[in-house]
Amino acid sequence: MDRTYVEAGRGIDLAEVRGQVDGHLAVFIDSKGLAAAGHGLPGEIVEVLRDFLFAGGKRLRPLLCAAGWQAAGAGRLTNAVVGAAASLEMFHAFTLIHDDLMDESPIRRGKPTVHHTFAAVHAARPDAQRFGSSTALLLGDLALAWSDELLHGAGLDSGQLSRALAVVDGMRSEVMYGQYLDLVASGTATCDVETALKIAYLKTATYTVERPLHLGAVIAGADDAVLAGLSAYGRPLGEAFQLRDDLLGVFGEVRETGKPRLDDLRDGKHTALLALAYRRADTRQRHTLRTLVGNPALTEDEAHRIRAVLTATGAREEVERMIRVRSEQAHLALDRASFPMAATTALRRIIDTATSRTV
Amino acid sequence: MDRTYVEAGRGIDLAEVRGQVDGHLAVFIDSKGLAAAGHGLPGEIVEVLRDFLFAGGKRLRPLLCAAGWQAAGAGRLTNAVVGAAASLEMFHAFTLIHDDLMDESPIRRGKPTVHHTFAAVHAARPDAQRFGSSTALLLGDLALAWSDELLHGAGLDSGQLSRALAVVDGMRSEVMYGQYLDLVASGTATCDVETALKIAYLKTATYTVERPLHLGAVIAGADDAVLAGLSAYGRPLGEAFQLRDDLLGVFGEVRETGKPRLDDLRDGKHTALLALAYRRADTRQRHTLRTLVGNPALTEDEAHRIRAVLTATGAREEVERMIRVRSEQAHLALDRASFPMAATTALRRIIDTATSRTV
Numbered sequence: 203m204d205r206t207y208v209e210a211g212r213g214i215d216l217a218e219v220r221g222q223v224d225g226h227l228a229v230f231i232d233s234k235g236l237a238a239a240g241h242g243l244p245g246e247i248v249e250v251l252r253d254f255l256f257a258g259g260k261r262l263r264p265l266l267c268a269a270g271w272q273a274a275g276a277g278r279l280t281n282a283v284v285g286a287a288a289s290l291e292m293f294h295a296f297t298l299i300h301d302d303l304m305d306e307s308p309i310r311r312g313k314p315t316v317h318h319t320f321a322a323v324h325a326a327r328p329d330a331q332r333f334g335s336s337t338a339l340l341l342g343d344l345a346l347a348w349s350d351e352l353l354h355g356a357g358l359d360s361g362q363l364s365r366a367l368a369v370v371d372g373m374r375s376e377v378m379y380g381q382y383l384d385l386v387a388s389g390t391a392t393c394d395v396e397t398a399l400k401i402a403y404l405k406t407a408t409y410t411v412e413r414p415l416h417l418g419a420v421i422a423g424a425d426d427a428v429l430a431g432l433s434a435y436g437r438p439l440g441e442a443f444q445l446r447d448d449l450l451g452v453f454g455e456v457r458e459t460g461k462p463r464l465d466d467l468r469d470g471k472h473t474a475l476l477a478l479a480y481r482r483a484d485t486r487q488r489h490t491l492r493t494l495v496g497n498p499a500l501t502e503d504e505a506h507r508i509r510a511v512l513t514a515t516g517a518r519e520e521v522e523r524m525i526r527v528r529s530e531q532a533h534l535a536l537d538r539a540s541f542p543m544a545a546t547t548a549l550r551r552i553i554d555t556a557t558s559r560t561v
Numbered sequence: 562m563d564r565t566y567v568e569a570g571r572g573i574d575l576a577e578v579r580g581q582v583d584g585h586l587a588v589f590i591d592s593k594g595l596a597a598a599g600h601g602l603p604g605e606i607v608e609v610l611r612d613f614l615f616a617g618g619k620r621l622r623p624l625l626c627a628a629g630w631q632a633a634g635a636g637r638l639t640n641a642v643v644g645a646a647a648s649l650e651m652f653h654a655f656t657l658i659h660d661d662l663m664d665e666s667p668i669r670r671g672k673p674t675v676h677h678t679f680a681a682v683h684a685a686r687p688d689a690q691r692f693g694s695s696t697a698l699l700l701g702d703l704a705l706a707w708s709d710e711l712l713h714g715a716g717l718d719s720g721q722l723s724r725a726l727a728v729v730d731g732m733r734s735e736v737m738y739g740q741y742l743d744l745v746a747s748g749t750a751t752c753d754v755e756t757a758l759k760i761a762y763l764k765t766a767t768y769t770v771e772r773p774l775h776l777g778a779v780i781a782g783a784d785d786a787v788l789a790g791l792s793a794y795g796r797p798l799g800e801a802f803q804l805r806d807d808l809l810g811v812f813g814e815v816r817e818t819g820k821p822r823l824d825d826l827r828d829g830k831h832t833a834l835l836a837l838a839y840r841r842a843d844t845r846q847r848h849t850l851r852t853l854v855g856n857p858a859l860t861e862d863e864a865h866r867i868r869a870v871l872t873a874t875g876a877r878e879e880v881e882r883m884i885r886v887r888s889e890q891a892h893l894a895l896d897r898a899s900f901p902m903a904a905t906t907a908l909r910r911i912i913d914t915a916t917s918r919t920v
Contacts, residue, residue: 243738304695336663336744340737346705347733354726360719367713374706378699379602385695389686
């Protein structure tokens with residue numbers, strides 16, 4: 203496919219968006235720290251949240267929010283859209299903190315997860331583990347409430363706010379339904395590719411990509427055609443992103459992803475990769491998947507045997523193909539949409555980054 | 562103290578508020594169930610939330626929201642203020658679901674708690690306990706997000722919405738700080754009455770009483786004098802409410818409270834009641850408190866020994882006195898405020914119900 207497009211306009215400067223969003227989050231967290239101190243409230247939970255937010259993260263959702271804003275024809279980022287973008291990153295912190303708690307993950311972004319951090323700080327308590335879990339639960343709740351507060355306080359006018367709230371309300375329900383389906387489906391290998399893709403749709407295509415794009419776009423006052431164009435781009439891209447994530451969860455390097463790569467296999471995460479392998483497996487391979495996937499004590503050797511099945515059945519290659527198809531669909535959607543050149547340039551670059559990433 | 566007040570006007574009809582709020586919640590949950598079915602999403606989480614919401618509950622926060630509305634001079638409840646009141650009840654469901662998870666409580670409102678319900682339904686899974694906890698975590702998250710959605714969708718005008726959001730944002734941070742302080746302080750008996758009262762202030766005085774009053778009042782467009790009057794009433798009432806709760810948590814009847822009364826003692830909940838007893842205890846009594854409070858395997862006989870110390874030290878009587886003092890302060894605040902007669906009548910009745918309740 204010959205796709206030459208002019209790199210006209212700077213598009214969105216990723217580093218600049220990141221800088222503005224991080225600046226906004228830092229000011230917000232500072233204000234919370236000061237308010238807590240002023241009321242004699244415990245400041246340590248604010249500090250743990252600050253550390254978590256700034257330990258890493260690709261800021262993909264804020265970036266897509268900025269791209270949606272630009273796709274709708276708006277110009278430079280305003281404080282209001284940066285605030286909305288920052289609220290997405292705070293919401294993401296909420297999902298990760300609760301996700302790690304549900305998955306009992308020890309590491310995130312190369313550091314101990316929040317429940318491990320609190321358990322370690324209060325190791326002298328007889329109930330340190332439970333205390334760590336409870337505190338991570340609360341900190342996630344606080345991040346969810348504060349993501350809202352960031353949106354309310356972004357300085358949107360009443361029309362922008364009511365449109366933004368509708369997008370965010372939808373996104374929140376979707377991600378939680380996705381998490382629930384994920385929980386129900388986890389544990390054992392099956393050949394149910396459809397459920398795996400539905401989870402990918404809810405947890406990633408809408409939450410990570412389409413809704414952030416729409417958030418920026420509705421704040422800019424986008425019409426239905428722009429929103430539909432962004433959906434046509436965002437859904438396949440989101441699925442591709444999740445499929446890449448599934449591959450990285452099994453074949454990725456710890457050094458790169460910042461999380462142990464046995465977790466997904468030990469949890470028996472229900473991914474398209476595993477479902478395809480199970481569907482294509484012979485009796486012996488199916489036995490390997492059935493007995494090893496979802497085993498919480500899985501060893502590196504056993505994981506190696508699973509990986510061998512994922513490769514031998516062609517599932518790994520098939521997932522790579524699915525990613526390519528979806529990347530092409532996303533590019534095609536941009537060909538058909540009439541977004542400003544700068545936005546199109548940025549959105550094309552995001553396809554490449556999101557689908558060929560190593561973290 | 563001779564306080565004769567005319568029972569003029571009907572005040573707020575508690576049953577009517579309850580009916581309107583429950584109707585609003587039922588319509589909202591129905592719409593969520595239909596939306597889930599329409600998108601092929603799992604409906605069972607909506608149903609568990611519905612069962613939880615309608616299994617009981619005093620609807621105290623919606624009632625106070627309605628009273629705040631009336632104190633600010635507004636008339637009959639509008640759909641908008643009923644929607645805001647319903648959002649408080651949904652928020653309360655969120656706090657209870659996560660609270661029960663943190664406390665590992667088996668029973669709430671006379672039924673199995675949400676994490677127990679989900680674990681039982683999925684008992685065939687090898688990870689049924691963890692599945693139950695994860696699902697309760699998600700359902701609480703969903704209730705928090707939906708409490709927001711109820712507020713956004715209540716039909717408030719933009720001025721009302723922005724004032725309402727400011728109240729709710731404050732409330733959410735306060736209750737989570739309160740929960741955190743509660744977690745940190747739980748486990749062992751100490752003589753720290755101040756921390757116990759601070760927890761009572763954050764978890765109950767503001768979250769349960771003052772903020773709901775303010776929410777109704779700001780929607781009605783209350784001025785600062787009305788808000789200050791409601792605070793002068795709400796704070797002592799909220800503390801009295803929490804102190805009554807502390808007594809019920811130790812001396813209440815399971816049949817009445819719907820939850821086992823050993824939980825607070827087993828968790829070592831840091832209450833003013835326990836702190837006062839510890840402060841007044843002699844060496845032998847202090848030993849009893851030190852060794853038994855916070856013991857997760859506490860027996861009914863041991864609980865009886867703790868109760869004997871709480872009574873013998875006079876702590877129980879002192880807490881009853883503190884409740885009376887705070888009730889008087891709340892009545893006095895009403896004498897000084899110039900709320901409409903109907904509102905004052907309702908607010909006086911709430912003092913009596915909230916401080917002399919048995920559940």
